Amino acid sequence: MGAREFSVLFGVILIVIMLIIPLPTVMLDILIIINISLALVIILVSMNTKEPLEFSIFPTLLLLVTLFRLGLNVSTTRSILGNAEAGNVIDTFGNFVIGGSVLVGFVVFLILIIIQFVVIVKGAERVSEVGARFTLDAMPGKQMSIDADLNAGMISEQEAKERREKIEQEADFYGSMDGASKFVKGDAIAGIVIVIINMIFGLVIGMVEHGMGVGEAAGTYTLLTVGDGLVSQIPALLVSTATGIVVTRAASEGNLGYDLTKQLFAFPTMLFVAAGAIFLLGVFTPIQMVLTTVIAAVLASLGYFLKRTEEKAGREEEEPEEAEEEGEMKSPENVVNLLTIDPIEFEFGYGLIPLADANQGGDLLDRVVMIRRQLALEMGMIVPVIRIRDNIQLQPNEYVIKMRGNEVAGGELLLDHYMAMSPGVEDESITGVETIEPAFGLPALWIGEEMKEQAELAGYTVVDPPSVVSTHLTEVIKAHAHELVGREETKQLVDHLKESYPTLVEEVTPNPLGLGEIQKVLSNLLKENVSIRNLPAIFETLAEYGPLTKDMTLVTEYVRQSLSRQITKQYASSNEPLYVITLSGAAEKKVADSVQHTEHGNYLAMNPEDSQKLVERIGKEAERLSEMGSVPVLLCSPAVRMYVYQLIERVFPQVSVLSYNELEPTVEVQSVGVVNVE
Structure with a gap:
């Protein structure tokens, strides 16, 4: 434990x-001076903070300082009532500061109590209460603002995390200050009570135990009590003032002194007005002209100086701005900044602006946040920030989705309509504008509000335009997820995994596998819609097979087999059999014989005529399986799985190719078709 913690x-x-043991008067003098010094330090620190969170320990410090002062009061009370003395400091305050007059000292003490209790403490308590309430009420809005900035690409994930933490700290701080301000209020009340007790019981003790007369007892104990009250209330007043300063401070670029002088003298002309008013006050009233003239001259001189400084700063600021603008136009960096390409962009025509405008009820930004969270849970990937912007070159109701600057999908929306998709049996009474559902390519209708309920009763799936866009955007990101996981994103995933599994990560990277090779495996998995959220299991397989081969396509196959439970759950239900189509032995042999082995890896080199026939037969069987209402799954041996997938991925991307080793033994598999070759 360090010296600071020990102190x-x-x-x-x-x-x-x-609170328990009587202290000698010398020790009391030391503690009283420490109390005054501590109060001075606290008020000076509070004046030099730029925002309340820089002094976040203040609520707890306030409790400790208040307890210290009350403990000091107990010790001085014990010394005053027991020995009729309280040390040199209290005696000095009782005689020198208040001139030995009990009545004057008592009045000064009462004024300090009134200032502290009625003005400062009451105000600070109210500001703390209102600050805590408004901070808590504003938290949801601030959180949504951070999410909106994050989705718009204005801030990074780290900046968003820091802002959220700051909001939580502000709420905790103002909540604590609301309670801590009650300590100051209680301290002021305790100060009054302690003085009254000391006066009454001091009079009694002086007369009964020490045989003093009424006048002598009153003079001795009252003088010490008032001196003690002043000694304790001056630090209390400083701490109360610090409390008010802290809770009334707003975040700014400087401390209190900087802000005060900057804002108070922000309008130099007003100083001339004030100088004129003070000068006229001396002319038309009995106040001495010398006094008012000197003060008016000081104000006028200050106003003149500030005005000259302001004009000079304005001229200097204009010149650099002009030079900077010219420099930017000529600077090569001006062109370099234009080369940045956003990973994902969502552009829309001006007719769809209400979709993203929160002031018009649009919740697209909130939906984008949910999409990123959903894909993080489902696919285990960090979806980059989605740039949302309007594009006047598009049709009013049109939108497009871009990946790395290239358009990959688009569609049209009718904001005042609903999209209705048929359950399979058409209802002629449901009419609307014919369209195609953009995410899955299903036929649909745009219907009005008046027909929504009728369509729902007829079994149609009815969704609003924001839901159509959200679904489309989600499916597009899933389909192109492998393009979004680059080396930088892979490094983020590896760093996150390293926090929990440092030994596992060190065994995989940077030796034997680099980031590029790990990224290749993750990209291969995402390309076939396999979640990479179970990174520990993936890295266990990479640690085992990474040193044996540099063919990342082959390593991906081993990783898929290690994720067999996950893949089985993705395609097979626990209560129903998994319907698949399979490759015949002859077809698998045909594929295996066409594999070419090179030092850079293996690839399929099948005769074009044979490959065309094989693809057509797979397509025919997959279509028959789709008509049965099942997801088309092609099952084959592990040795040829990746080559079959490479053969059909561009023609039938909706067909999932699995190997026998990727399915759990407990799942029931039923083959509804076999792909043969002649």
Whole structure:
């Protein structure tokens, strides 16, 4: 434990000692001076913070300082009532500061109490309460603003995380200050009560135990009590003022002194007006002309100086701006900035602006946040920030989705309509504008509000335009997920995994596999719609097979087999059999014989005529399986799975190719078709 931590613990123990054990007057003098010094430090620190969170420990510090002061009050009370003395500091305050007059000292003490309790403490308590309430009420709006900036690409994931943490800290701080301000209020009340107790019981003790007369007892104990009250209330007043400063401070670019002088003297002309008013005050009233003239001259001089400084700063600022603009036009960086390409862009015509405008009820930004979270859970990938912008070159109701600057999908929306998709049996009474559902290519209708309920009763699936866009965007990102996982994204995933599995990551990368090779495996998995969320299992396989081969396509096959439970759950239900089509032994042999082995890897080199026939037969069987209402799955041996997938991926991307080793033994498999070759 360091010296700092030990000093704080010692301070808390000292407070407890003060409450129980009598202290010598010399020790009391030292502690009283420490109390005043601590109060000065606190108010100076509060004045030099730029925002409240820079002094986040203040609520707890307020409790400790209040407890320290009350413990000091207990010790001084014990010394005053027991020995009729309280040390040099209190005696000095009782005689020198208040001139030995009990009545004057008591009045000064009462004024300090009134200032602290009625003005400062009451105001700080109210500001703390309102600040806590408004901070908590504003949290959801601030969180949505951060999400919107993140989705718009204005801030990074790390900046968004830092902003969210700051919002939570602000809520905690103002909530704590709301409670801590009650300590200050209680301290002020305790100060009044302690003084009254000391006066009453001091009079009684002086007369009964020490045989003093009424006047002598009143003079002795009241003088010490008032001195003690002043000694304790001056630090209390400083801490109360610090409390008010902290809770009333807003985030700014400077401390209190900087902001105060900058904003108070922001309008130099007003100083001339104030100078004129003070000068006229001396002319038309009995106030001495010398006094008002000097103050008016100081104000006028300050206004003149500030005005000259402001004009000079304005001229200097205009010149660099002009030079900077010219430099930017000539600078090569001006062109370089135009080369940046966003990973994902969503552009729309001006007619779809209400879709993204929160002021018009649009919730597209919130939906994008949910899409990124959904894909993180489903696919285990970090979806890059989606840039959302309007494009006047598009049709009013048109939108496009771009990947790496290239358009990959698009569609049209009718914002005041609903998209209705038939359950399979058409209802002629449901009429609307014919269209195609963009995500899955199904025939659909745009229907009005008046026909929505009728369509739902007829069994149609009815969705609103924002849901259509969200579904389309989700499916497009899934289909192109392998393009979005580059080396930078792979590094983020590896770094995240390293926090929990450092040994596993160190065994895989940078030796024997580099980031590029790991990225290749993850991209291969995503390309076939296999989630990479189970990174530990993937890295276990990479650690086992990575040193044996540099063919990442082959390593991907081993990874798929290690994810057999996940793949089985993705395609097969626990209660129903998995319907598949299979390759015949002759077809598998045909594929295996066509594989060419090279030092850079293996590839399929089948005769074009044979490959065309094989693809056509796979397509015919897959279509028959689709007509049965099942997802088309082609099952083959592990040795040829990746080559069969490479053969049909461009022609039939909807067909999933699985190997026998990728299915759990417990799943029931039923073959509904066999692909043969002549």
